[in-house]
């Protein structure tokens with residue numbers, strides 16, 4: 001079987017040549033959006049993808065390049081398409097996501113109190129508890145170290161494809177997913193400067209070659225092209241491209 005990933009964008013938070021680093025994953029007939037940032041509605045439009053192709057959305061963390069497109073997504077899906085997708089979100093993020101990031105635009109002035117579950121079937125996720133989205137398509141989240149104590153999560157799909165979300169360079173995390181036989185590591189990458197909240201290219205280049213060969217770089221800045229040929233065996237994911245990753249069917253969920 002395969003996991004197909006279309007990169008809706010591959011840019012860092014403030015990149016202007018690239019849309020926000022968000023990805024549309026297709027597996028076993030289900031389409032899962034990973035993050036939906038400020039630029040995601042425009043990127044989807046440019047790709048000719050109507051918002052109702054999305055069956056579910058997973059949120060890695062609450063920075064706007066990962067969630068800034070939700071107001072439009074929620075209003076259009078509910079009132080234009082009449083669709084209520086699933087929302088996969090770590091339990092601790094649910095309240096701040098609704099109360100701090102969305103409620104002002106989605107409830108203010110409404111006659112009745114609005115709640116997140118009017119827009120989504122909310123599926124709370126927990127670290128260490130893999131979740132079967134549909135038969136044969138499984139996700140598992142792990143915490144990442146991103147910005148101070150802000151909760152943020154990476155995701156492993158079908159035990160084989162690791163998607164970092166946003167994280168500082170965390171060799172222990174990378175080695176652990178390598179050792180549990182993840183075949184593909186999609187990793188955010190800051191090409192220059194200090195890696196205060198992201199892994200830098202220089203840091204990723206210190207990993208053993210056997211790990212670098214599995215790494216696909218994403219969430220990069222506007223100067224990506226000047227780094228082509230300077231990433232060792234690591235490859236860049238390209239915006240709007242679809243990548244088809246062969247995977248094994250996951251072991252049956254318990």
Ligand SMILES: O=c1ccn([C@@H]2O[C@@H]3COP(=O)(O)O[C@H]3[C@H]2O)c(=O)[nH]1
Nearest residue numbers: 012013014063064065147166196197
């Ligand atoms: O201490 C800080 C906190 C944040 N930032 C910027 O804000 C951005 C938020 O989205 P991001 O997590 O993709 O990237 C972050 C950085 O670009 C920073 O440079 N230093």
Ligand SMILES: [Zn+2]
Nearest residue numbers: 013063065166
């Ligand atoms: Zn980001």
Ligand SMILES: [Zn+2]
Nearest residue numbers: 061063146166
């Ligand atoms: Zn972030």
